[in-house]
Amino acid sequence: MLVAMGLTIIFGALGVVNFAHGSFYALGAYAGVVAYERTGSFVAAMAAGALSLLLVGILVERVLIRLYYNRPKEDQILVTFGAAIVLVETLRALFGGLAQRLPVPSWGEGAVNLGATFYPTYRVQVLGIVACALVILYLVLYRTRLGLIVRAGIEDQLMVNILGINVTRTFLTVFGLGAMSAGFAGVINGPIVTVTPDMGADVLVQSFVVIVIGGVGSFWGALVGGLIAGEILSLTAMIAPAYSQVMLFAAMALVLILRPQGLFGVQGRQ
Amino acid sequence: MSGATRSARDPRALLPELAVAIGLLLLPFILPHLGGTIDLAQRILDWGLFGLGFDILFGFTGLLAFGQAAFFGAGGFVAAYLLTAPYTDNALLALVAGTVVAAALGTVIGLLSLRRAGIYFAMLTLAFGEMGYFLDISPLAAWTGGENGIAGVPTPRLALGPWALDLATPMATYWLLAVLFFLGFWLAHRIIGSPFGLVLRAIRDNEARASAVGHDVQKYKLAAFVIAAAYAGLAGGLLGLLQGYMPPDAFYLDTSGQLVVQTVIGGAGTLIGPLVGATVWLYLYTVLQTVVNLGSLGKLLLGLIFVVLVTVLRGGICGGVVLLWHRLRRAPAPVEPPIAAPAAAPAGPADAMPVRQRAACDGPIVLRAEGLTKRYSGLVAVDGVAFELAEGEIRAVIGPNGAGKSTFFNMLASVIPASTGEVHFRGERITGLDVARVCQRGLAKSFQINQLFTTLTVRDNVLIAALARYGGRFTPAMLRDVHGIAALAALTDETLAAVQLADRAGTKVAALAYGEKRRLEIGIALATRPSVLLLDEPMAGMSPIERADTVRLLKRIAQGISIVIVEHDMDVIFELADRITVLYNGRKIAEGTPEAIQADPQVRAAYLGSPVDHELA
Numbered sequence: 001m002l003v004a005m006g007l008t009i010i011f012g013a014l015g016v017v018n019f020a021h022g023s024f025y026a027l028g029a030y031a032g033v034v035a036y037e038r039t040g041s042f043v044a045a046m047a048a049g050a051l052s053l054l055l056v057g058i059l060v061e062r063v064l065i066r067l068y069y070n071r072p073k074e075d076q077i078l079v080t081f082g083a084a085i086v087l088v089e090t091l092r093a094l095f096g097g098l099a100q101r102l103p104v105p106s107w108g109e110g111a112v113n114l115g116a117t118f119y120p121t122y123r124v125q126v127l128g129i130v131a132c133a134l135v136i137l138y139l140v141l142y143r144t145r146l147g148l149i150v151r152a153g154i155e156d157q158l159m160v161n162i163l164g165i166n167v168t169r170t171f172l173t174v175f176g177l178g179a180m181s182a183g184f185a186g187v188i189n190g191p192i193v194t195v196t197p198d199m200g201a202d203v204l205v206q207s208f209v210v211i212v213i214g215g216v217g218s219f220w221g222a223l224v225g226g227l228i229a230g231e232i233l234s235l236t237a238m239i240a241p242a243y244s245q246v247m248l249f250a251a252m253a254l255v256l257i258l259r260p261q262g263l264f265g266v267q268g269r270q
Numbered sequence: 271m272s273g274a275t276r277s278a279r280d281p282r283a284l285l286p287e288l289a290v291a292i293g294l295l296l297l298p299f300i301l302p303h304l305g306g307t308i309d310l311a312q313r314i315l316d317w318g319l320f321g322l323g324f325d326i327l328f329g330f331t332g333l334l335a336f337g338q339a340a341f342f343g344a345g346g347f348v349a350a351y352l353l354t355a356p357y358t359d360n361a362l363l364a365l366v367a368g369t370v371v372a373a374a375l376g377t378v379i380g381l382l383s384l385r386r387a388g389i390y391f392a393m394l395t396l397a398f399g400e401m402g403y404f405l406d407i408s409p410l411a412a413w414t415g416g417e418n419g420i421a422g423v424p425t426p427r428l429a430l431g432p433w434a435l436d437l438a439t440p441m442a443t444y445w446l447l448a449v450l451f452f453l454g455f456w457l458a459h460r461i462i463g464s465p466f467g468l469v470l471r472a473i474r475d476n477e478a479r480a481s482a483v484g485h486d487v488q489k490y491k492l493a494a495f496v497i498a499a500a501y502a503g504l505a506g507g508l509l510g511l512l513q514g515y516m517p518p519d520a521f522y523l524d525t526s527g528q529l530v531v532q533t534v535i536g537g538a539g540t541l542i543g544p545l546v547g548a549t550v551w552l553y554l555y556t557v558l559q560t561v562v563n564l565g566s567l568g569k570l571l572l573g574l575i576f577v578v579l580v581t582v583l584r585g586g587i588c589g590g591v592v593l594l595w596h597r598l599r600r601a602p603a604p605v606e607p608p609i610a611a612p613a614a615a616p617a618g619p620a621d622a623m624p625v626r627q628r629a630a631c632d633g634p635i636v637l638r639a640e641g642l643t644k645r646y647s648g649l650v651a652v653d654g655v656a657f658e659l660a661e662g663e664i665r666a667v668i669g670p671n672g673a674g675k676s677t678f679f680n681m682l683a684s685v686i687p688a689s690t691g692e693v694h695f696r697g698e699r700i701t702g703l704d705v706a707r708v709c710q711r712g713l714a715k716s717f718q719i720n721q722l723f724t725t726l727t728v729r730d731n732v733l734i735a736a737l738a739r740y741g742g743r744f745t746p747a748m749l750r751d752v753h754g755i756a757a758l759a760a761l762t763d764e765t766l767a768a769v770q771l772a773d774r775a776g777t778k779v780a781a782l783a784y785g786e787k788r789r790l791e792i793g794i795a796l797a798t799r800p801s802v803l804l805l806d807e808p809m810a811g812m813s814p815i816e817r818a819d820t821v822r823l824l825k826r827i828a829q830g831i832s833i834v835i836v837e838h839d840m841d842v843i844f845e846l847a848d849r850i851t852v853l854y855n856g857r858k859i860a861e862g863t864p865e866a867i868q869a870d871p872q873v874r875a876a877y878l879g880s881p882v883d884h885e886l887a
Contacts (some may be wrong), residue, residue, distance in 0.1 A: 009780045017389050067581060073389045075335040078534060081527060085573030093570055205400060205523065212393060245404035253397040256390055257382055 017073070017078040020060065021182055022200025023087035028053045028183025029190045029199060030091055033100045040107030046187050053183025054176045056087075061175035070173075084200075091197040102190030121256065122191060129188055134223070137181065141219060150174055209252045289543065290455050294448040298441065308440045310556055314445040314548045316505050321533050321544020322451075322458045323501025328530070329539030330462060331494040332474030333384075337399025338502050338525050340559050343406060343521035345372035345503025349411055350420040350516035350762040360602055361426035365507040372503020379652045384488060387477075396523070399467035420516040440561065443512050450508070451545075453503065460540050461497070463751055465737050465758075469842050470494055472734045475723035482685065482721070483798050484709035484738030531576050531771065537586030546587050550575075633661030636832055637682070637713070637802050642691035644677050644856075651677045653693065653856040661800065664824075664833045666847035668840075674856040675836045676718060676806060682834070683715040683804050695802070709738065714800035716791050718807045718836075722779045729762060729775040733789060735797035736761045761797065761865035769793035785816040789823070796827060803827070805835045809842060821845055842867070852876065 007019055028049040034046030035041075068076045104122045108163060141147035149170050152160050160170075186199075193199060206229070214225025236244040294315075301311050327333050338359065348778060349368035352358055383394040406414050416422065426446060461467050472480040481487045510516035519525060528551065529544075536547025552571055558568035566753050583590050595716055631839065639657040641651065652674040659665055669675050680686040682693055686707045692701045709715075722729050736758055768773045769789040782790065792808055808824070809817050821842055824833065837843055842849065843864070850867045852860040854876040867873055879880050 002500055007764065008739075017392075064577070064581070073330070074392070074583070077334060077336075077389065077392060078530070079577060081530070082573055082577035082580055085531070086570060086577060089570035093567055183783060201523065203869050205396070208393060208396065212397075242408040246409070247398045249401040253382065253394055253401070256394045256397065257385055 012151040017077055017080070018178070019077055019204065020084040020087060021080075021178070022202075022204025023091075024053055024056065024065045024182035024200070025186040025189075025203050026091060026195075026197055026200035027056060027087060028186025029102065029195045030095060030100070030186075031183065032190050033102050033195055036102060045102070045190075045245060046184065049187030050180050050184040053186075054180040056183070057176040057179025058172060060179070061172050065175060066171075084204075087196045088200065099194040099196050102187070102195055104191040104257030126188055126192070130185075133181070133184060136158075138219065140177070146170070146173060206248075209248055212252050213255050227236070276825065286455055286459055286542070287452075291452060295453060298444055298449075304557070306553060306557060308444055309512075310552060312440065312444050312447055314545070314552050315444070315451045316508050316512065317529070317532060317548035317552065318504055318545030319447075319451050319454050319508070320505035320529060320874050321536070322454050322541060323498035323505075324529055324533055325538060325541055325544050326458060326461065326467075326470070326501075327494050327498035327850045328533060329492060329537075329541075329624075330467065330474060330843065331470045331706060332477075332493065333491065334530070335383075335395040335495075335498070336392050336523075336530065337379070337383075337395035337397070337402070338498065338651065339523065339525035340399045340402035340505040341372040341376055341499040341502035342509075342525055342529075343402055343518075344375050344506065344514050345369055346506030346510045346520045347406065347414050347420065348372075348503075349424045349507030350510035353423055353510075354420055356424075357600055358393075359424065361424075361473050362510055365511075368507035369500050369503040372506065373500040375495045376499020376502075379468055380499070384491050384495060387600070396526075399521075399523060399526050403518075403523070404843075406521045407518055414518070417422075417518055419512075419518045420600075423510045423514050423516055425514065426511045440810040447508060447512065450504070455505070455541065457500075462541065465755070466493070467488070468730060468734055469737065471726060471730075472723050475725055479717075479721040479723065479794070480734065481704070481706045482683075482709060482715065482717075483735040483794060484706050484714075485734075486706050500523050510721075518652060527663065531572070533586075535572070535576055535586055537581055537588030537590075540586070540588040543586050543588045550587070566798040580772055610676070631664070635659065636661050636696055637834070638694045639682060640692050640694075642681055642693065643689050644674070644681060644686070645689045650856050652681065652853075655853070655856075655858045657682075657851065657858070659832055659834060662830075662832055664828055664846050666843045666850045667834060667836045667853060668838075668843060668850060669853035672855075673853040673876075675853055678853060679715070679804055679834075679836055683713060692733060706738075709798055709800075712799070712801040713804070714795040714798045714802075716795040716806060716808060718810060720787050720791050721789060722777045722787060726779060727775065728765065728771050728777050728779060728782070728790060731779060732762050732765050732797045733758065735794040736765065736799075738798055761799070765793050768796060768827065770819075785812055785819075788812060788816070789820070792820075792823070792827075802832045802834070805833060807836055807838065809837060809839055813876065817842060 031052040032045035032049040036045040039045075047057075048165050049092070060083060064079060065076075068079055104120075139147075139151060149160060149165055153170065153174075210225040210229050211222050213228050214221030214223065228251075229248060233244050236247045296309050297314075298308055301307070309869050322337070324335070324338055327335060345368035347368075348371045349361075349364040352364040352367055353361065358364055379395070379398045383391055383398065386394055411417075426443060445533075469480065469485050469710075472485070473487055473490060477487055506520055509520060532547030532551050533544045534547070535550055536545065537543030554568045554572055578886075579586055580799075585593065635658050637657070637659040639655060641654045641656065642652060643654050644652040655674075655678055657678075667675050667678065677686070681688045682692075684693070684700060684703055688701060692699055695708070695711060695713050696702065699709070700711065700713070723734060726734075763772070764774055769792055771786060771789060771793060774786060779790065781785065788808065788811070792805065795803055795805075805824075810821055812820065817839065824835070824846060825834070835846065847864055849862060850860075850864055852856060852867060852870075852873050859876060860870045860873050862870075
């Protein structure tokens with residue numbers, strides 16, 4: 001959901017559908033692995049994942065995305081798609097294609113008794129960490145000057161331009177911030193999933209589902225979209241497990257056909 | 271009609287086919303010397319075939335689809351299933367079945383996906399593509415083998431009537447692919463050169479205008495989508511045949527992505543581009559992997575090439591070659607137009623204009639509006655305007671900025687829907703019809719801001735508009751060579767002459783001077799053969815000489831058709847108009863002959879501001 005949030009603010013404020021977002025997530029996980037191996041500290045790994053992706057995001061925006069704001073949406077999709085290939089293959093070249101392990105931090109070992117079942121402690125903690133990160137993101141977006149500009153940009157980019165706000169720098173910050181949340185998510189998910197160069201692909205596609213259902217460019221939409229997507233998966237998993245993924249994409253297609261702005265989307269953006 | 275018979279029997283028109291045939295013949299003999307195998311050649315052709323359809327969709331129609339894997343996989347698994355079940359041992363039959371299923375699937379998905387445009391279209395196709403993958407690996411696993419795919423697809427055996435042919439060797443399979451690719455290329459080339467293909471390109475350049483000149487854009491887009499799906503289905507079926515195994519990878523999102531990347535690397539909008547892209551992709555991938563053992567670097571390199579090409583050379587490798595070719599052959603493709611030369615050619619002093627007698631305006635009513643109103647939430651842009659246009663009349667609509675002229679105009683031509691009120695055209699109620707239908711009935715509009723098909727030539731621009739009138743819907747003629755239809759060529763030549771662009775017919779629109787673009791804008795509307803022409807500020811931004819020229823042009827056009835014109839230049843209005851309608855704050859405040867309007871105190875007040883108004887406010 002954190003990944004989807006990064007994707008949605010980038011799309012909302014910049015109008016760019018970032019196909020490289022999944023590779024940011026993978027990159028974050030690898031940064032975490034490297035930092036963990038050096039320091040042995042999971043907190044350091046989290047910091048490394050977030051900060052290095054902030055830098056990568058800034059770099060990618062500076063070198064590439066900036067050239068594309070005035071080009072057709074199709075070109076933006078193409079270039080971020082290409083950037084994703086480059087980033088993922090760089091990871092593969094550096095670390096090989098085999099899975100890396102990011103161990104569960106010491107404070108997350110063991111399992112908690114949730115009445116009926118035991119659940120790994122770390123997964124519960126991840127819920128908490130994600131909730132905290134979302135709250136921070138919320139505060140940044142809704143309680144700061146930067147957040148105000150970003151949200152204004154989501155509503156009407158041209159108007160923000162006209163008001164004489166330095167949009168270029170804001171775009172840079174937003175892109176960096178979006179990449180950062182993806183990188184951070186990559187680290188905290190590292191112990192749960194296997195860390196491979198291709199780990200971002202599924203996450204990217206799922207994020208698309210989430211933000212499309214919720215409404216592209218909307219904070220609350222991404223939140224609700226994530227919950228709905230989760231519900232669809234677990235409900236159909238009970239009734240007809242073979243169809244759970246199919247249903248997810250069917251829901252996405254249905255929303256796009258009937259209500260392209262999503263459940264919470266801003267109307268009139270194309 | 272020199273243009274009419276051109277190219278129909280021109281041997282040069284078959285040059286691309288010849289080049290492709292030679293390439294196909296040589297490929298299996300060259301590749302082994304470069305470290306490739308015949309197997310590589312097979313896969314290159316298969317991806318090239320896949321890409322032919324995609325190029326029609328993306329390169330020529332401008333629709334970026336991210337779910338082509340669904341059709342590739344569907345065609346592949348249908349063919350593989352039929353051959354292994356086995357329901358048939360005839361590979362040709364299985365391939366046809368796969369293609370048909372893919373096309374049928376394409377019709378359904380296309381109908382749904384094409385309801386959206388741009389990124390939403392891309393995401394919809396992506397969703398359907400992923401749906402295909404998950405359907406394949408789980409609910410349909412009994413038929414598709416789930417994640418194992420279908421193994422043991424027999425070597426192709428072709429049966430056509432009494433002949434049966436076993437293609438046991440890789441070389442034989444290659445020739446089968448080569449023949450199919452050649453046929454596929456020939457057909458695709460034919461499609462692109464047909465009126466249908468021209469309309470697809472028009473949609474890519476400017477969808478709104480393609481619709482405004484009377485083309486049913488949705489149908490064309492769907493047709494392109496289905497064609498792409500059919501090509502994908504055929505290529506998918508062939509994949510199973512040539513590998514002897516049908517892998518579930520065919521349904522991967524990566525497959526759709528690889529297709530997009532190959533097409534862009536090779537050059538979208540060239541037909542041969544995807545084949546070139548596939549060659550680069552597969553060659554680098556396999557050769558680096560097997561020969562130099564640097565498999566992963568191959569894809570990294572491809573990613574870098576792709577990003578660089580998208581950024582600086584959007585035409586891909588083929589586009590680059592064409593550019594280089596033009597540069598080497600002296601002519602730097604687009605030439606700066608001579609500034610005022612074409613416009614000034616037949617120009618004379620203003621008083622030498624053909625005198626047009628003012629029309630009596632007592633003919634039958636051709637266009638009638640009642641209580642036409644447009645509300646934007648709180649704002650009423652046009653408020654209950656009634657309007658009647660007589661046959662053969664030139665009517666001007668004037669009013670200060672923000673009076674609602676353009677909104678009124680757009681409602682007349684169904685470009686935007688009216689909130690309330692009705693428009694009748696020759697006795698038929700046209701309110702609520704879409705703009706394409708309205709144009710087909712003979713009510714055309716030129717736009718205030720140029721709406722041209724910018725990458726095409728002047729001649730093609732006019733031809734697209736003429737086509738809509740000639741056969742706006744699908745007819746068998748849609749697959750003939752677009753330049754070979756005599757009636758169409760005649761109408762195009764006539765229109766080009768009317769707007770004095772005959773000598774610029776071969777020029778790309780992007781290289782035209784501003785005044786020429788304005789004339790072309792009128793020419794496009796004119797080529798739809800309207801009986802009523804709506805002109806929205808046709809002289810906006812023109813120099814005085816160009817204005818005088820255009821007035822003369824409009825007078826000539828007006829022989830036989832009725833015109834409604836919005837214009838700010840009062841000299842032009844009083845020179846041209848038989849009657850004038852004045853809009854102010856969304857309401858009609860006056861209507862009558864130019865003299866009556868000139869003398870009307872209300873009109874003066876609207877333009878100059880009346881002191882009485884201010885006191886009242």
